[in-house]
Amino acid sequence: MVQYLIRRLLYTFVTLVGISIISWVIITQAPGSPIAITLDPKVSPKIVEQMEKNYDLDKPIYQQYFLWLKRLFTGKLYSFKDGRPVLEKIGERIGNTLLLNVVSILIIFSLAIPLGIFSARKQYTFFDNLGTFGAYLGISIPGFWLAYLLILGTVKLFGYPVLGMRSFVTEGFSSLEIVMDRLWHLMLPSIILAIGGIAALSRYTRSSMLEVIRQDYIRTAKAKGLPEEEVYYRHALRNALLPIVTLFGFLIPGLIGGSIIMETVFAWPGIGRLAYQAVLARDYPVVMTINTISAVLVLIGNFIADLLYAVVDPRIRYQ
């Protein structure tokens, strides 16, 4: 097991270096430049050249790559756009993205798992068919479109601000009201973010459950005379939830990686928007750093998922 871990870590490291080199080449060689994105007659070409020099953009590409690495690890990496340390910029947004994603994952799990279980229990009934229909709808409706409709609807109904993380006219609010205000602003984007997940996870739970109740030991338990409810919710459920536990590993990259579209629509100051704006502005230090962080998280997520398989299912052993 220890040997497996070491080998696995080594592979992960090599993959990471590969990812960072490939993405560096792609990002910096794409057309466009961090400077002179605008056509401004007040800016002479000479100044653009000088600024390229200040940003080390005149150096060969491999040198730029090593400079980036060096600065990343010495904490001297600054964004082109506003001259701030890149890690600070990412750090102040991570909390916001994390909040939004944790809440939406809580919504997904608290709604989808019961939904899936009951759908399986009442297979082919009206409730199950409704669930199936709802799941297809949830998967196929584009999130941004639903978000627009929801915003329009709530504005018409309640006339209360919906965008951003909080309201801006909160004079005279009690602390409870401020909490409520924050909660309201959190509610809409996390529900929209959760819809696709609810649809997918409830289907997943349902089929997992259906598979388990066809197993021999369930029939044995029933034959033994155990009450059906007990067989179902105690013996079957535990086994059916095993594969879902391993999903947690895959959730990790999703927690930090923000959603560009939802963060933009709801004016939510998160990582997704930072990354998107950085790409548009060709802010290489920011783009590369976010890219690398996501790569690390995906690799860690895969790793944890593999480990969880072994933990929850004693039949799996890695050599």
Added chain:
Amino acid sequence: MKIKILLFLPPLLFLIVLGVNLLFVSFRPPQKVNQLIMSSIGDASFLNPILAQDSASSEINSLIFSGLIKYDRELRNFVGVLAESWKVEDGEEPTITFFLRKGVRWHDGKEFTAHDVQFTYDKIMDEKTNTVRRSDYELVKKAEVRDPYTFKVTYRQPFSPGLGTWSIGIIPRHLLEKEDINTTAFNRKPIGTGPFRFVEWVTDEKIVVEANPDYFEGKPGLDRIIYRIIPETSLSEMELLTKGIDYYGVLPHQYSRMKEVPYLKIYSQPVFSYTYLGYNLVNPLFQDRRVRRAFTHAINREELVQYVLYGFGAVISGPFPNHLWYYNPNVKPLPYDPQKARELLSEAGWKDRDGDGILDKDGKPFRFKLITNSGNDVRRDVGVLVQRQLRELGIDVIFETYEWSIFLKNFINPRHFDACILGWGLSPDPDDYMIWHSSQIEKGFNFISYRNPEADRLWEEGRRQYDMKKRQEIYWRLHELIAEDQPYTFLYMPLGLSALQRKFFLKEKDEKGNEVLQEIRLEKAGLMYDLIKWTVPKGIVLEQ
């Protein structure tokens, strides 16, 4: 059995939280606050006037920092801000001497002096500073502090637009002297001399400034101004309706909805930009002036404004904004006249000789490629209309769009195009030397390669001349010349629409010195020119 009940709990909990929350938003208390909330698509980058390039940063900087001078409300002359007065001495090496206001304090209490002005200038000229402002001061020979309240600039040659560049915000020497200007923390918590003081900046969410009680022209009427960052323009409308923002730049298609809202007032003001169809004059197709004039006659610009801008724009006849002193009102736009266009083209030798519906000359059909950048729907729509209108004349236009950086790198910069649709954003000074002078063909912004010796001479003279009356004559003549040559077909100048909650008023003194409330006025210099006088009077019912 217990598990089954347990499974019901999370959804139930979720519904309860949602329900309580919905109750809260349906019965929230109304408020009335003496503040202005504005929205911006993007976050600011540098709250430092010499580094800022984007409009969000510039707008906020103009509240926190002040320059030596600023434009008056007609955008014609200057009025003093940090400079009480100034003296321009004409000559081969002209000088400007600024006499600074005494007793002005930075927001941290230190006194403002000429050394701060000198420091600002030095920082701009420092090659290590990542600023694009340096081009503005290239003709400065030397800048010097005469005494703590006198600052003198000497130019290498007469350069009248130079005066306007001293409206740049002045930064404090005592706070920045030992800092790396590009990365200093000051750029995120600035100290200025302006009417508003910086309070906080929450990344990608909001920037808050509050009234500076010690401002030398008096404390502003508003308690604070909040900039919200809302990246989706169509959703800003929703925030306007829920009073989450007070001011917002309305898009033309939103106008008819917004004007129905009783608590909003819609203003429309000219914008410092125009959109044009530029002809590459190196291309033999466009070297004949008659062809270019025929194109202008053939393109129905009124229709463009009507259909593409929903009527919110003006047809202009030359390269200047039509509401300012240097726009020559005697030059009228060429009328829409397809018949006249046909005549001009056949005079130039373009006739449909082979009967295929396309004009030809020397056996070659009149066919060219029109390009613009993608991602700008207005320009795309303009291109399609131009293509159709020229097709009616018998000209085959291939219309294509390219991503901005490719558009610049592959087409505009190497001058490798036939015709393009683009726009210029202008400043209040008419000196567009960089766009039109023939010395700018090689590497500058005259990418259509326009050459006219008389125009060249006038552009040079315009920037040497300090006398406003004479400058006006020069630019009026230039306007005439360029309209005659039609190197561009000037398409339109858009109108900027903005919506403002009706709760704001101007607090002014009448002749007897009493405070009176006035409606917000739209000045040539913009709606926000008198921002420091804005206020939300108590006792006005805001809700419904």
